[in-house]
Every structure is written in C-alpha cells, then in structure tokens.
Amino acid sequence: MATRKHNIFVTGALLVLASFLSIVMAEKSAGCGKTPTISSKSYTMTVNGKSRQYIMKLPDKYDHNRPYRLIFTWHQLGGSAQKIVNGEDITKGGALPYYGLAPLSNNSAIFVVPQGLNNGWGNAGGEDITFFDQMVKTIEADLCVDTSLRFSTGFSYGGAMSYSVACSRPKVIRAVAVLSGGVLSGCSGGTDPVAYYGQHGTADSVLNVSGGRQMRDRFVKNNGCTPVSPEPSPNGAQSTMLVYKGCKEGYPTTWVVHKGDHNPSQTDNGSSTPFAPKNSWEFFSQFT
Ligand SMILES: *[C@@H]1O[C@H](CO)[C@@H](O)[C@H](O)[C@H]1NC(C)=O
Ligand SMILES: *[C@@H]1O[C@H](CO)[C@@H](O)[C@H](O)[C@H]1NC(C)=O
Ligand SMILES: *[C@@H]1O[C@H](CO)[C@@H](O)[C@H](O)[C@H]1NC(C)=O
Numbered sequence: 001m002a003t004r005k006h007n008i009f010v011t012g013a014l015l016v017l018a019s020f021l022s023i024v025m026a027e028k029s030a031g032c033g034k035t036p037t038i039s040s041k042s043y044t045m046t047v048n049g050k051s052r053q054y055i056m057k058l059p060d061k062y063d064h065n066r067p068y069r070l071i072f073t074w075h076q077l078g079g080s081a082q083k084i085v086n087g088e089d090i091t092k093g094g095a096l097p098y099y100g101l102a103p104l105s106n107n108s109a110i111f112v113v114p115q116g117l118n119n120g121w122g123n124a125g126g127e128d129i130t131f132f133d134q135m136v137k138t139i140e141a142d143l144c145v146d147t148s149l150r151f152s153t154g155f156s157y158g159g160a161m162s163y164s165v166a167c168s169r170p171k172v173i174r175a176v177a178v179l180s181g182g183v184l185s186g187c188s189g190g191t192d193p194v195a196y197y198g199q200h201g202t203a204d205s206v207l208n209v210s211g212g213r214q215m216r217d218r219f220v221k222n223n224g225c226t227p228v229s230p231e232p233s234p235n236g237a238q239s240t241m242l243v244y245k246g247c248k249e250g251y252p253t254t255w256v257v258h259k260g261d262h263n264p265s266q267t268d269n270g271s272s273t274p275f276a277p278k279n280s281w282e283f284f285s286q287f288t
Pocket of ligand 3: 237
C-alpha cells in the first residue's frame, strides 16, 4: 500500500517535472536566469582556427528572465559589422543601423552583428555557417533567448548569408529576410521549410532580380506555397507585396518587388522612409 502510493507520487512528480522541462527547454536558452557576462560590445572567437569578430547589442534594461528574440544582421560585401551598427547614408545606397530593426523591436530583441572575412561571406567549406553555430551557442549559454525566435537578415552578400543559414539551419532559424540577395554563400541542404521574406529591385544592376526570384522559389516550394504567375511587377514607383497562399502552417512566404536598383533603403513614391525595416520587422514579429 505504502509502496503503491509512493509509486503514484513519484510517477506524478516525474510527469509534472517532464512537462515543466519541456515547456522551459523548448523556448528558453541556458542563459535565462543567469547574470550575463555579454554586454553591448565587440567580441572575438576562434572558428576553425581563425579569429572571428561580432558585435552584440542588448536591449535596454536587459532582463535575464525574459526570453528575447535573437536577430542576426549580416553586412554587405565591402561593408562591416561596425557599418551595420553605425548605419550609412540611406540616400547613397546605405542601410539604417541594424537594418532599421532596432527601434522597431522596442527592446524585444538581442542583435548580433557578425564581421565577414575580407568583408564578405564566402562561407568556404561552410566556415561562416560554423561561425553562426558557434555564435548561437556562445550567446545562448550566457543570454536569455527564446530559441524558437531566431532570425536572420541582410542586404546583398548579407542576404546571401541569410539564405545560406535558411538552407543549412532550418531548425535553428525561424525566419529570414533576404534583401537583394544572390546565391553567394552557398545553400547546403536547402530542402526544408523556413519562413521567407524576399525583396528585390527589377533594375538591380549587381545581383539581378531573376536570381532573387530563384532563391525565393526554393522556399515557395519548401514551404508548400502555391506558386504565382505571372511574376508580380512594381506598381510604378510603388513596391508590390505578394503574400503567398497555401503555405504550410508556420512558414509564411512574402515577396516584395520594386523598380529600384541594388539598394537596401528603397522607398515608395512619395516617402522618404525605406520600406525594408517595417516589412521585415512585421514579418519577424508575426511569430511570438
Ligand atoms: C514596448 O514594450 C514595453 C514593455 O514591454 C511596452 O510596455 C510598450 O507598450 C511597448 N511599446 C510599443 C510602442 O509597442
Ligand atoms: C542573372 O544573374 C545570373 C548570375 O550572375 C546569370 O547567370 C543570369 O544570366 C542573369 N540573368 C539575367 C536575366 O540577366
Ligand atoms: C508618384 O506619385 C505622384 C503623386 O501621387 C504621381 O503624380 C506620380 O505619377 C508618381 N510617380 C510614379 C513614377 O509612380
């Protein structure tokens, strides 16, 4: 009798513990509850024997019990992590600081700004994906991250790197926003769904729009969305947004086409505010 009660108690306690752990472990990184050692500054780590740098930006009043979004912002070719932090002249083809996402995130996100070897993302032998893996591991051991809310964005080579992360780490990343990208950092894997926002200009003179459409179409297919033809066109100087239908639950797919050139800060007619930040933040923040 006593043994039986004891067994019921133990079984019950284990069930409670197991469900508690599954809730906690599904969402919260190991850094939750810890006093952080990482702060908003530049860090160095060794990846495959090479020294690699990245800059961190924590939310104001970082709360170690709150699981934050984790957003990777990759720079363009010839850009740098510091230029993403500082921002560049948007009237001359530059991007806003953190691709304009930091103010929109209202302190709900931790930003990671990696620095590319030779200011690019050649990803030779997958070394930049390994760098990504190591950053995720190091950051999440120390900071409180919602591990179901990791995101990646970038312009040009930075878009290529986000695409590469979507191909290689579909279970790690929740969504990507690829701004005027091309397949420059490879696509190892690339058969699993990942929520995908793509944006491209029809007059892109650096990475043509057909390349951007091909990248998008990989995820239209992986995400089970219904393909659309003919291709949507910009409406004069207004961008056109296509939200695909029929996509698998949790894998929305959005395409924005504009009539501009290779530019992360394209604006719509009559506006001086680039649309990429708002569009990509709305895309990322639909996941909670
Ligand atoms: C920003 O976040 C704070 C705290 O989480 C919240 O109280 C506030 O309403 C938010 N502001 C906006 C504009 O969403
Ligand atoms: C677009 O760029 C790709 C890669 O550089 C090239 O192979 C392709 O021919 C280009 N397509 C058009 C329509 O210019
Ligand atoms: C831009 O907007 C103005 C005012 O709405 C309109 O007159 C003009 O035709 C538009 N230009 C283009 C290229 O769409």
